[in-house]
Amino acid sequence: MSTIADLAPVRRRAEQKAWNWYDWANSAFYTTVLTVLFGPLMITVAGRAAGCGDDADDTCKKAVDVLGLHLAAGSLPSYLTSFATILSAFILPIVGALVDRSARKKWHMAWFAFAGSFFAALLFFLNGDHWQLGAVSVVIASVLGGCSLVSYYAIMVDISEEWERDAVSARGWAWGYLGGGLLLVVNLVLVQGHDTFGLGKEMAVRISLLSAAVWWAAFTLIPLTRLRNHPATSVVPETGGLMRRSFGQLWATLKDLRNYPMTLTFLLAYLFYNDGIQTVIYSASIYGSKQLHFGQSVLIAAILLIQFVAFGGALLFARIARTHGAYKCLVWGTVAWMVIVLAAMFLPNKQIVPFLAIGVAIALVMGGTQALSRSFFSLFIPKGREGEYFALYNACERGTSWFGTLLFGLVFQLSGSYRPAIVSLVIFFVLGLIFLLRLDPVRGIKEAGNTAPAVV
Template sequence: MNTIADLSPLNRRAEQRAWNWYDWANSAFYTTTLTVLFGPFMITVAGRAAGCGDSADDTCSKTVSVLGLHLAAGSLPSYLTSFATIASAFLLPIVGAMVDRSGRKRLHMAWFAWGGAFFAALLFFMHGDHWQLGAVAVVVASILAGCSLVSYYAILVDISVEHERDTVSARGWAFGYLGGGLLLVLNLVMVELHDSFGIDKELAVRLSLLTAALWWAGFTIIPVLRLRDRPPRDVVPESGGLVHRSFGQLWATLKDLRNYPMTMTFLIAYLFYNDGIQTVIGSAAIYGSKQLHFGDTVLIGAILLIQFVAFGGALLFGRIARTHGAYRCLVVGTVAWMVIVVLAMFLPEKNIALFLAIGVAIALVMGGTQALSRSFYSLFIPAGRAGEYYALYNACERGTSWFGTLLFGVVFQVTGSYRPAIVSLIVFFALGLFFLLRLDPERGIADAGNRTPAIV
């Protein structure tokens, strides 16, 4: 009797490799643009318009008018990010429902990505005191980036079976850290050595913002060509057009979520510990600069170190999850975050070695917890609802990610020191750990109708 080899694992592996390229592609926008260059550059450009001069920094209190509101130029990037975050929280669940019903996750990801890259490229035209185009462009690009990730995360469920997802997700995150880090190195070289290239620093920043957009758009072509679309499965019957049906499915999912208590428990846990992670990442440069009094060279070195060590951290956690399970890794990772913020509070000023050691610890845990959160959550998603449930996942991340920064700012205002502000973030990790420990993974996986991996 002849047997035919099962080639489905090989076919899945080919698509998984293609899928990883979108992490590589979009990380350029998040790293070069949103994390490093956009904020200081927007403050400089808006500061000129407000009358702060070319040396404007985040202390510039003179205002610019945004839709009739007078906002401090030094705070403008934060306000823009917050607006994009809140808008995404409302839009992403609708996008997720539409993605599930269309059966074209790959193309949805592509068009959202290319639209976001187009608006990101418009940041090149922000110069002089013309900040308005940049403000609109970064908001729209951020929203479209979030929309593309809904489709991207949902594709993970299509191209992998349950026991593969931790490894696949970890490789994707690692690939993203590597790609984002490589472009960031090139851009920082161009910015810091701009005279050697015969250009001024501002043009070097604008060119760097443009390269991040082109990188995002260009590398998105690889997964678009190599992934394949699949027809929708098990969607809730709704009449009307695609948008009307998407709202119908969204409402059905919100009602049905109470039937998946473990899914809800994980979302709450993720909401808290991810908020802590995002605040630590976003506040690290401020803490290093204002509290520990490091210069730009040390801070840039720390950013690059974190970027590349996180590559290894994601792969390491993916490997550990194979033998110990993603759930245990997330619990241990959350405890590690609590230890990190306590140690950060006691860092002595201008001690580069200890500062970089904390950076290595952050990078290792950051890469692992983010990668495994994405894959672990997929086990609690009912069949055919990946787009919408990942939209809820992203909405939890984006809609509440300002809680940590608010607490950080309030504690600093009350105490006048960033040390108690950084350690106050332990609250978010403690709450995340509390809900993680209340989670019953096997029950959640069974409730969603998925197969339980040998090791959860």
């Protein structure tokens, strides 16, 4: 008697490998553009328009006019990021509902990516004192990037079983850190050695911004061509008119969360500890330069070190989760974040080794907690609602870090030192841990109608 082998795991594995490439593709935008190069260039260009001169930095207080508002040139990148975040909070749930009803998730992901990369490419024209096009472009690119991630996260559920999602998510995050890090190395070499290449510094930065857009679009072609479209499942019927289905979607999702108390509990935990993570990432360079008095070369080395060590951190946490479960990894990862920010307070000035050691610790825990948070949350989503709920998750992921930066800034203003400012961030990890400890993961997975892995 002949038997037919079950090829489903082989097909899933092939799609998972293709899926990884979108993390590789879009991370270039978030590392090269949003994290490192866009902010300083925008401040310089807007500073010229405001009258701060060619050497404008984040201390430039002169204002530019934005839709009738007078905003300091030195703060403009932060305002643009905040506006993109607020806008995303209203748009992403609408996109999520659309994704849930679609059998063409990979095309939604790709078209949002291509549109986002187009607007990211327009940042090449951020020069002279013409900052307006760059301001509009970075907001639209950021929102479109978030829209593409809603589809991308939802696809993970289509191509993986519950028990394998920790490893799938971790490999995606790892590829993202690696891809974003590799392009960042190339771009930093170009920017730091611009004279060697016969370029002005601003032109080198503009070329780097363009390279991130091209990278994003080009590598999106791999998952687009290799992923399969999967039919929508357990689709929730549409009710009401266009306004009800569109602008009421966020409110409807939030109300629906009451039916899944463990899902809500995890989202609250994630909101707080992710806020802490994002603020640590944001404040690391400020703390290193202003408090510990390191030069730019050391800070660049630390950024690259974190990027590449986080690659290993994501894979390491996935291996640990295989034996001990994602839940315990997230609990102990949150505790590790508390230890890190407490240790950072006591770092000595101008001592490179302790500073880089903290950087390694940040990278290991960051890679692991971010990767496992995504896969763990997928277990708490009702079937057929992945896009809708991942839209909410994405809004928490990229949209709450202003709480942490606000506290960081207030504590610095009151104390005059960045040491108490950095340690104040421990409150976010404490709050996140409190909600994690209130979580019953098995109950939450069953309430959502999913199958709990052997080890949660």
